[in-house]
Every structure is written in structure tokens, then in C-alpha cells.
Amino acid sequence: MTVLVVDDHISVVSGLVFGIDWKKLGITKVLKAYNASEAKKIISSQTVDILLCDIEMPVEDGLSLFNWVKENNYPLECIFLTSHADFIYAKEALRLGSFDYILQPVRYEEIEKTLEKVMDKIRITRKKEEMAYCGDLIQKRKNIFLDAVLQRFFCESGFSQEQAVQDLKNLGIAVKETENSFVIYLQIQKASPVIRDWDSDLIKYTIENILGELVSGYGYGILVYTKSVRNFVVYIYKKEPCNIEKEIICTQLKHFTQIYKEYCGCETTCYLLSCNSIRELKSLVDKLELIKSNDVIRKQGVIDGDLESQEKSGGEEIKSFFDKMGTLTKNNLYEKICDDAIALLDELSGEKQMNADILIRFYQDFLRVMYLSADKYGISSSEIFEEDTERERSLKAYASVEEMKWLIKYITAFFNEKCASEEKQKTQIDYILQYIRSNIESDIRRTDIAEAVHLNPNYVSRLFKNEMGKSLKEYIMEEKMVLARELVRNTKLSISVITMKVGYNNFSYFAQVYKKINGLPPVEDREINGRHH
Incomplete structure (x- = not known):
């Protein structure tokens, strides 16, 4: 381990460096600093395990130095040394999380005992971190194994599925062959900004937590298998001796879709079938995939597969x-x-x-x-x-x-x-102008206009510029400002209300555009030209 001794008195630093039996303690390196600035450079450039630091130092004291250590998340333990029995110092040192607070003068043997204690704490902490890391690796490998088991469980039959059931049992998941259960094909319809960058493991984790909690109160558990990044198969199985009707599962699935939309911002569809035996699982999953592929309307919510009719014509x-x-x-x-x-x-x-x-x-x-x-x-x-x-x-x-x-x-x-003939192009322009006038209080977008008049957005822009001599964006802006000027000068509506009435959400941007078109900011224009000023 490495110790950094910090004190503005050279004699104190030398006394600690030569007076403490570092070799007996197992300290391999002892570093020295005579102020907080030097100490920061050392801590920033190399690993320090223990900081043995004076509190009273000029320019920047030891408490400030340790506060900097904590803010920058350097993983070291601190022992403060001080010749002043000031309660305020002790209180602040403990608040910052120092290991100990030693009043000087003190024998080197006492400092060595404190160092032994802090080294024991560091070893225990590191062991816990190592065990946690190993636990994470084991859990990760367990999840990889579980995914492989679930693939056999959901997608295969015969011996492979029987082996999967045994493997699940070995993992502490008891699935009975003929218990009343349910299988769901869960699809994320569109990736919202919230989950757009999530991988399938993170999405799966949220499904397991939200849906698992919703059904656990009824004595049921869930298994989730990833088919693709936005498609999952869910098996709801009995963990305790109880039975629930499919209507209850439907209700809980509806809660799930609502919660997922509220917190993750995306629509989900749950295609549901009852399952009387795990031997049916593969055929039920195949059936759900067929129902999903036929759902070209992209329904949202819960779809009861047992009620879906395949007798469709048209x-x-x-x-x-x-x-x-x-x-x-x-x-x-x-x-x-x-x-x-x-x-x-x-x-x-x-x-x-x-x-x-x-x-x-x-x-x-x-x-x-x-x-x-x-x-x-x-x-x-x-x-x-x-x-x-x-x-x-x-x-x-x-x-x-x-x-x-x-x-x-x-x-x-x-x-x-x-x-489009020349005459038809003029008619198209008339339709565009009519759309703008009818929707002047909205945030008018080129794509909205194009869809309303059955034209390509790029063509709308080209046509408008050719026929009107100005861009579509310029025209819309000018028309909005004509209406805004009328409202500013001839009504008592607040400027913020007028901003919204002409389709702007940002007041400062509206004021800039208003001044550019009308020559004055809206507030000044009302003061000078308003009928009600």
C-alpha cells in the first residue's frame, strides 16, 4: 500500500517518515508533500491508499484537501493529525468521512496502531468489491445460461424441452408441466427517445421488473425470452398453489402497457394465449407469431389470441x-x-x-x-x-x-x-394558401401542407417559390406576423397569449421575428400604435 504524508512543517514530515516502522506495517511506498497543492498533484498522478494529513496548513488546510479528494472520487482513506483539540475540526473531519482524528503530540506506536486498523478496513473493502465483481460475473454467466435454457424451453420440444425444465429447476425456477399458465408475445411497437439506445437486455430487465411485480401478488412468476431487440416471449407460470382467470392476466397486462407507455414513452402490444401444458409451448409461440404477423393494423394493448379469428377476406x-x-x-x-x-x-x-x-x-x-x-x-x-x-x-x-x-x-x-398542368398548379397554390389561412394559429409544417393537398413536400416548396416569388417559410412567417400585429395593436390580449395564438411556443423567438417583420418589438409596437394604450 502507498501512504502520502502531508504537513507544512518539514520536521514533522521527516519525523513521521523515519519514525514509523512502515516495513512492519506492510507499507511499500511513503510519499511526501508540504502543502495541499503538492498533495493534489501526487494524488492525481498516482495511486494513494492512505492520506496522513495535518489539518492546519497555510493557503489550503487539510479539511479542504480531503473535501477535494471526496469530490473527485479518489478511493483513499484519510487520517487527520492536529495539535488543536478543536471540536469544529473533529466534527468536519467526521462529516467528510475521515477514518480517524489524532491529537498531537502522540507516540509513533499509536499512529502505527491506527494505520493497522485503516489497512484492515481497506483490505475488507477491496475483498467485498472483488466478491461483488465476481458475483456480477457469475450473474452475467447465469443470465447467458438462462437465455440458452429459455430458447430450448420456448422454441423446442421433446427431450430438449424436458432438459430445459430440469435446467430451470437447477436454477431455482420450478415450472410444472401441466399447471394453468399463460404465454405472451410482447412487442415494442416503436422505440421512443427514452429507450432508443437501450439494448435488448435492458428492455428485458424492465419487462421482468414491471410485469413480474404485477403478477407476483397473484402467486405467479414470469420468464422472459428475447426474440429480437423489440420482441419478447413471456411465460407466466404458477409459483404458489392458486389459479387466476385469464381476465385478471389481461387486466395486469393492460396495466403493464400503461406503465410502460408512461415511463418508457412507447406503445406495446401483448398477444396472449392460455397454456395447459408446457408441451404446447412451441406450437403456442408459433401461433402467436402468426397472429402478430397478421396484425398489420398494429393494434396496441392486449390481444387475446384465443379470440382472434383467422377467417378474413376483403x-x-x-x-x-x-x-x-x-x-x-x-x-x-x-x-x-x-x-x-x-x-x-x-x-x-x-x-x-x-x-x-x-x-x-x-x-x-x-x-x-x-x-x-x-x-x-x-x-x-x-x-x-x-x-x-x-x-x-x-x-x-x-x-x-x-x-x-x-x-x-x-x-x-x-x-x-x-x-400537373399550369392551370392545375395554380389550383394547387390556392389549396396551399387556403390551408395556411385556415391553420395560421398552428405550427404549420411543410409536411402537413403536402399531406393535406396530396403533394410531395419538396414539390410544394418548389411550386410555391416559383408561383409566389418567395419561400413557403417566409410566406407563413409574414402571414403570422400580419395576424400578430393586428392582435397586438387592436386587442388587449397579453403578448404571451398572442405568441401562442399565432403558433409560436418560444416568446423570445416570436419577439425577434415580430421585430424583423414589423420594425418594432411587440411591446413597443403596442405602446406606440395600439388602440388601447
Whole structure:
């Protein structure tokens, strides 16, 4: 171990260095410093285990030095030496967490006894830290082993699953073969900012803690297996002799989804099935995955798999829609195509006639008709999807109704732009202006306008600049400031209320924009030009 002796008296430092039997104590290195500044440089540059320090030193005393040590989290023990029996010193030394407080003069043997005690404390502390570290490693390896066991438990059958049950028993988890239990496929729908950077182990940990606590009061435990970063299989099993109805599990799962949304900021879906025997587990997990894949509507909350009907059609409605879609494309009625296609998806979803097969068929038919339109204009698919991210997103749009709606809006907006005559462009501008006037009190975004008028956002910007001679952003700002000026000068509304009424959340930014457009800050403008000043 290493000791640092700090005292502003050279004779005291020399006396301690040569008077104490360091070798007998097992101290391998003794360092010296004659003020707090020197001591800080030593502590910052090398490992110090024990600080043997005087309290009364010029410029910076020993208490201040030890406070710096604590603030910087240096792992050392401190023994204070002082020739003044001042209670305030002793109280502050103990508050800071010093090991001991020794009044001088004192025999070197007494200091050696204190040093032996502090060295024993350091050894015990380090042993505990070492054991904790080993415990963490053991727990980590146990978790790795448990994951492997759970893979066999959930995804295999026969001997492998029987062995998994025995392995779980060896880990202290008693799962009975025929007890009333439940299996859940739990999906995190979208990663919120809270969990965006979490790995699957951390998400799994939160699921185990929240859901485990919700069911433990009923005598049940849970096992959680990670299928992917946002998909988990959960087994709710009986730990105590009791039975609960599925309705109670549904209620607890609903609590879980609410808690997870509140604290983690994301939606979850729990697909649930009853389980009468662990031998059914693999087939039940397969069934839940099928139910999940057919849930292209991306429902949220709790889905009772036993009540999910697989008898879904919708084929006739889709056939009828695409029969008339050729006529719509021939007449360049892409806005109507967009409205009708989305309305059909909503209708099929609302009537529970939508599943993965139907959505894939819809996706394929929609792209077929759209690419026929592209051929008519001599357009390649690379022109429709200029960005790689948009192209990649389009290739997977059949995965959910929400993504399919995005694809419909994107492609019809593209063709709406391509087939726009000069007269139609003026009509489009009128629609854009009407949208801005109707929503002037909101935070108007280009994407909102584009979606409302069935156009591509980039095209909206280009069209507006060409037709109006100024950017969309400039125009919106000016229109907001016209309204703001009217409210500032002709009403008694507070400036903060006016700020919100024209769609701004930041008062100082609103004031800057107001001054830029109207020449004066809003408060001054009201004082000079207001009707009620």
C-alpha cells in the first residue's frame, strides 16, 4: 500500500517518515508533500491508499484537501493529525468521512496502531468489491445460461424441452408441466427517445421488473425470452398453489402497457394465449407469431389470441377498387386514388377483414397499377424514389397498414406533381394558401401542407417559390406576423397569449421575428400604435 504524508512543517514530515516502522506495517511506498497543492498533484498522478494529513496548513488546510479528494472520487482513506483539540475540526473531519482524528503530540506506536486498523478496513473493502465483481460475473454467466435454457424451453420440444425444465429447476425456477399458465408475445411497437439506445437486455430487465411485480401478488412468476431487440416471449407460470382467470392476466397486462407507455414513452402490444401444458409451448409461440404477423393494423394493448379469428377476406373490395383504378390513373385523378385507397384500408381494418396476406395483395396490385402509370410517362422507379431510404421503406410497406398508407401518399403525390398542368398548379397554390389561412394559429409544417393537398413536400416548396416569388417559410412567417400585429395593436390580449395564438411556443423567438417583420418589438409596437394604450 502507498501512504502520502502531508504537513507544512518539514520536521514533522521527516519525523513521521523515519519514525514509523512502515516495513512492519506492510507499507511499500511513503510519499511526501508540504502543502495541499503538492498533495493534489501526487494524488492525481498516482495511486494513494492512505492520506496522513495535518489539518492546519497555510493557503489550503487539510479539511479542504480531503473535501477535494471526496469530490473527485479518489478511493483513499484519510487520517487527520492536529495539535488543536478543536471540536469544529473533529466534527468536519467526521462529516467528510475521515477514518480517524489524532491529537498531537502522540507516540509513533499509536499512529502505527491506527494505520493497522485503516489497512484492515481497506483490505475488507477491496475483498467485498472483488466478491461483488465476481458475483456480477457469475450473474452475467447465469443470465447467458438462462437465455440458452429459455430458447430450448420456448422454441423446442421433446427431450430438449424436458432438459430445459430440469435446467430451470437447477436454477431455482420450478415450472410444472401441466399447471394453468399463460404465454405472451410482447412487442415494442416503436422505440421512443427514452429507450432508443437501450439494448435488448435492458428492455428485458424492465419487462421482468414491471410485469413480474404485477403478477407476483397473484402467486405467479414470469420468464422472459428475447426474440429480437423489440420482441419478447413471456411465460407466466404458477409459483404458489392458486389459479387466476385469464381476465385478471389481461387486466395486469393492460396495466403493464400503461406503465410502460408512461415511463418508457412507447406503445406495446401483448398477444396472449392460455397454456395447459408446457408441451404446447412451441406450437403456442408459433401461433402467436402468426397472429402478430397478421396484425398489420398494429393494434396496441392486449390481444387475446384465443379470440382472434383467422377467417378474413376483403378480396372482393380490393378487386373492385383496382378495377376502377385504371380509369382514375387514365384521367390523372391521383388525389382521388389516394383518398379512396386509404379509405378502403380503413374500412377493411375496421371490419377486421385485414391480415398480412390481404395487405401483401393490396401492395402488389397498387404497385402494379402505379408502375403502369410510370410507363405511360416514361418514368423509371429510381425517379419515383430518389432517396435510398425512401426506396428501402417502399420495399417493406406491406408490413403494416400505416406503412402502406405512407406509400400511397408518397406515390400519388409524385404523380400529382408530374401530371400537373399550369392551370392545375395554380389550383394547387390556392389549396396551399387556403390551408395556411385556415391553420395560421398552428405550427404549420411543410409536411402537413403536402399531406393535406396530396403533394410531395419538396414539390410544394418548389411550386410555391416559383408561383409566389418567395419561400413557403417566409410566406407563413409574414402571414403570422400580419395576424400578430393586428392582435397586438387592436386587442388587449397579453403578448404571451398572442405568441401562442399565432403558433409560436418560444416568446423570445416570436419577439425577434415580430421585430424583423414589423420594425418594432411587440411591446413597443403596442405602446406606440395600439388602440388601447
